[in-house]
Amino acid sequence: MTEQDLLTRARAFVGGEATPPVTARDAVNQPMIRRWAEAMGDVNPLWHDPQVRAAGGFAGAVAPPAMLDVWTMARYRPGGRTADEGMPVLQLFDAAGYTGVVATNIEQEYLRYLEEGDIVSMRATVADVSDEKRTGLGIGHFVTIDYEFTDQRGDAVGRMKFRVLKFKPPLTQAAPAADGEKPNKFPHPRPAITHDNAFFWEGLKQRKLLIQSFGGRLVHP
Numbered sequence: 001m002t003e004q005d006l007l008t009r010a011r012a013f014v015g016g017e018a019t020p021p022v023t024a025r026d027a028v029n030q031p032m033i034r035r036w037a038e039a040m041g042d043v044n045p046l047w048h049d050p051q052v053r054a055a056g057g058f059a060g061a062v063a064p065p066a067m068l069d070v071w072t073m074a075r076y077r078p079g080g081r082t083a084d085e086g087m088p089v090l091q092l093f094d095a096a097g098y099t100g101v102v103a104t105n106i107e108q109e110y111l112r113y114l115e116e117g118d119i120v121s122m123r124a125t126v127a128d129v130s131d132e133k134r135t136g137l138g139i140g141h142f143v144t145i146d147y148e149f150t151d152q153r154g155d156a157v158g159r160m161k162f163r164v165l166k167f168k169p170p171l172t173q174a175a176p177a178a179d180g181e182k183p184n185k186f187p188h189p190r191p192a193i194t195h196d197n198a199f200f201w202e203g204l205k206q207r208k209l210l211i212q213s214f215g216g217r218l219v220h221p
Helices: 003-011 030-040 050-055 088-095 198-205
Strands: 017-023 100-110 121-129 139-150 156-167 212-214 217-219
Touching: 003 088, 003 121, 003 139, 088 139, 088 156
Parallel strands: none
Antiparallel strands: 017 121, 100 156, 121 139, 139 156, 212 217
16 A cells, blocks of 8 residues: 555545544543542542532532543453454554554643533544654654534533554664574564653663552552
8 A cells, every 4th residue: 555545545534433422331420530530639629529519509529621531431451442442544554554653632622510410422533634744753644533522411511632643663673584584573662761651661770570559459551
C-alpha cells in the first residue's frame, strides 16, 4: 500500500463513527466520584460534602467535570482492549507499520455538572487525519477524534477533542547476522521516561526490579 493509498483509506473514515456509541455501565455515583477525587488529589468539597452541595442547589452527588469521559470508558481487561473495541482508523495505521501511538493533546468542554443518577452516553467521530508528518518520535499521522457526551434524556453534557499521533518507531541499524543465521531483528525504540515511571528505570540501572505497591496491590509501570 502506498502512502497516498493509506491516506485515502484513512480519510474515508472522516465524518464517520470512530467506534460504536457507548452507554455507561453505571450511573453517576458517589463512590466512584470519591475514589476518582482521592486518586487525583482533588479536595473540592463540592464532590463529597452534602452541605456544600446543598448550598449550590444540588440534591445529590456532583461529579468533577474532568470525569466527563470516565463514565463511558471500556472495562478493564488484562492485556488491554479486545480487537472489536479498537478504532478501525487506528488499526489501519497499525497494519501499515505505524505501530507507535502517543496522545498529543486533549480539549474538553463542559456544558453542565453531571449529577448522581445521570447515565452518560458517548459518540465518537473521526474528525481529521493529517498529512504525513516528521516528528521527533518518527514519521506519522495525527488522528483527531471528536467525542460528544449526552445524558439519559439525550441532552448534550460535554464534548471532547482527542488527538493522537500514529507513527513508525525509529529503528537503529541492526547488527548483521552471521552466515547461515536468520537476520537479527531491529531493537525496540527507547521507552519514554516520565515522572511516573522514572523510578523503574533508575532501579534497572542498579540491577533492581522495582514495582509499586498500593494497598497491597502491585502496579507495574
